[in-house]
Amino acid sequence: xxxxxxxxxxxxxxxxxxxxxxxxxxxxxxxxxxxxxxxxxxxxxxxxxxxxxxxxxxxxxxxxxxxxxxxxxxxxxxxxxxxxxxxxxxxxxxxxxxxxxxxxxxxxxxxxxxxxxxxxxxxxxxxxxxxxxxxxxxxxxxxxxxxxxxxxxxxxxxxxxxxxxxxxxxxxxxxxxxxxxxxxxxxxxxxxxxxxxxxxxxxxxxxxxxxxxxxxxxxxxxxxx
Amino acid sequence: xxxxxxxxxxxxxxxxxxxxxxxxxxxxxxxxxxxxxxxxxxxxxxxxxxxxxxxxxxxxxxxxxxxxxxxxxxxxxxxxxxxxxxxxxxxxxxxxxxxxxxxxxxxxxxxxxxxxxxxxxxxxxxxxxxxxxxxxxxxxxxxxxxxxxxxxxxxxxxxxxxxxxxxxxxxxxxxxxxxxxxxxxxxxxxxxxxx
Numbered sequence: 001x002x003x004x005x006x007x008x009x010x011x012x013x014x015x016x017x018x019x020x021x022x023x024x025x026x027x028x029x030x031x032x033x034x035x036x037x038x039x040x041x042x043x044x045x046x047x048x049x050x051x052x053x054x055x056x057x058x059x060x061x062x063x064x065x066x067x068x069x070x071x072x073x074x075x076x077x078x079x080x081x082x083x084x085x086x087x088x089x090x091x092x093x094x095x096x097x098x099x100x101x102x103x104x105x106x107x108x109x110x111x112x113x114x115x116x117x118x119x120x121x122x123x124x125x126x127x128x129x130x131x132x133x134x135x136x137x138x139x140x141x142x143x144x145x146x147x148x149x150x151x152x153x154x155x156x157x158x159x160x161x162x163x164x165x166x167x168x169x170x171x172x173x174x175x176x177x178x179x180x181x182x183x184x185x186x187x188x189x190x191x192x193x194x195x196x197x198x199x200x201x202x203x204x205x206x207x208x209x210x211x212x213x214x215x216x217x218x219x220x221x222x223x224x225x
Numbered sequence: 226x227x228x229x230x231x232x233x234x235x236x237x238x239x240x241x242x243x244x245x246x247x248x249x250x251x252x253x254x255x256x257x258x259x260x261x262x263x264x265x266x267x268x269x270x271x272x273x274x275x276x277x278x279x280x281x282x283x284x285x286x287x288x289x290x291x292x293x294x295x296x297x298x299x300x301x302x303x304x305x306x307x308x309x310x311x312x313x314x315x316x317x318x319x320x321x322x323x324x325x326x327x328x329x330x331x332x333x334x335x336x337x338x339x340x341x342x343x344x345x346x347x348x349x350x351x352x353x354x355x356x357x358x359x360x361x362x363x364x365x366x367x368x369x370x371x372x373x374x375x376x377x378x379x380x381x382x383x384x385x386x387x388x389x390x391x392x393x394x395x396x397x398x399x400x401x402x403x404x405x406x407x408x409x410x411x412x413x414x415x416x417x418x419x420x
Contacts, residue, residue: 003343004359009262010305011344015298023291029364036361036371045353045360052301053294054364056258 009055014047026050030057109190110140114203115147117184119216135203136219137161139196144174148185148205149214154178157187158206165202165215171195178207196220234275238283251292252279255300263304274303346397355390 014020021029021040028034029041044051114135137144146159160173174189187205203218236244236252244252256275260268278299282289289295351359354376361367361375373383 002363005262005363006340007344007347008360008363009301010340011348017294023293036366036375037377038375041361041364041366041375042357044364045356049294049298049301051360051363052258053297055262056254056297058364059258059261060254 005055008044008051009048012046012048012051014049017047017049019043020047020050023053026053027057030054031061107141107194109143110138111145112137112142113145113147114216114218116149116205116216117147119149135216136221137191137193137203139193139198139220139222142191142193143188144191145186145188146203146205148178148187152178152185153207154180154185156208157189159187159189159191160204161191161193161196161201161218161220162204163201165204167204167213171201193220198222234272234279236276236279239280242283244279244283245286247292248279248282248286248289248296251296252276252282252300254293255296258297259300259304266304266307270307271304274300278303343397350397351390351393354386355393358386358390359394 021043025034025038025040029038029044034040040050044054114137116135144159146157148157155178156175157178158173158175160167161171163169163171172191172193174191176187176189178185178187180186198221199219201218201220202215204213204215206213234249234253234256236249238244243249252275255278256271259266259271259275263271278296281299282292282295357376358372361372366372366375369384369387370380372387373380376383376386378386
């Protein structure tokens with residue numbers, strides 16, 4: 001407790017309430033709605049009853065202010081949570097729409113050409129030293145026209161896309177007949193690469209029942225080829 | 226009612242009928258005030274007083290002009306009466322504010338000061354202006370500019386008057402303050418020098 005507060009609460013009894021301001025004035029004083037120069041402020045120095053009432057109003061006002069601040073704090077927090085939720089939902093919604101558009105677009109076959117005429121190859125596990133020519137494909141249904149490396153022969157070819165050069169994790173494969181045209185041998189296949197995530201893969205070609213499979217680095221990325 | 230407002234008052238008149246809303250609100254406000262102002266008083270005792278005040282008010286509805294004012298005066302009176310009759314049981318938590326720290330007194334000093342005597346001294350030795358300044362401080366009007374505005378004096382005069390009050394309070398409580406006490410003065414108010 002505060003000595004001076006007790007002094008003003010006890011030392012100036014005014015039971016007849018002589019010269020007392022109205023209750024609403026005391027409330028306004030307590031709620032800081034009146035200026036420092038308001039005469040009722042000085043009256044409190046000579047009237048314990050008014051001082052007590054002032055203290056009562058003041059305490060209630062301070063408590064309600066605290067409660068209001070708490071409520072505002074909670075409201076702000078709730079608003080942030082709601083806003084974040086809405087933002088997240090909108091983002092996911094627009095993302096889903098984007099994905100749907102991409103998927104719809106991906107359902108349409110895309111023509112792509114890969115020219116391996118001058119490409120070096122990796123054959124099996126030991127030919128890493130060969131120079132590699134990297135090509136790009138889109139994550140879509142690809143109608144692929146592969147110009148086979150120099151000296152390739154015509155005939156039935158298998159074409160596949162795998163995660164590594166050992167033929168593991170084959171994403172898509174197809175086959176077609178390679179035909180010679182103007183000195184080049186070209187094979188056409190359709191590969192479904194829609195499930196492929198952007199990244200590095202290998203495009204492999206194999207002729208008929210030949211055991212030898214030739215790998216070429218290929219990049220699958222949006223916007224390719 | 227905040228943390229202390231958990232007490233539910235049973236506010237009925239002598240016939241057990243619920244009191245009018247205005248009476249209930251007034252008694253509850255006065256009860257909250259007493260709980261805040263005198264937290265060391267037994268909550269059950271204070272609730273009992275509040276309910277008694279409510280009963281008394283219920284029997285005098287026609288005579289009461291301001292329920293709030295009546296409830297405060299009545300409950301305040303009960304608190305005062307209790308302090309008078311239970312003085313020896315009062316917990317001496319009294320003089321613990323910045324003012325007393327500034328003045329350099331400790332609790333052992335407090336214990337030997339009888340409130341009534343002290344208040345008489347304060348009334349005698351403090352001028353009206355001193356009391357005005359002190360009551361403004363109690364209203365959280367602490368800057369010399371605000372005090373000056375309330376007293377209708379210049380800033381410099383207001384600041385000087387605040388300083389004088391400090392000195393007088395110190396003199397009343399423990400005699401003349403030392404230089405160190407002045408320099409170590411906490412913020413009884415927002416002391417600023419100059420105008």
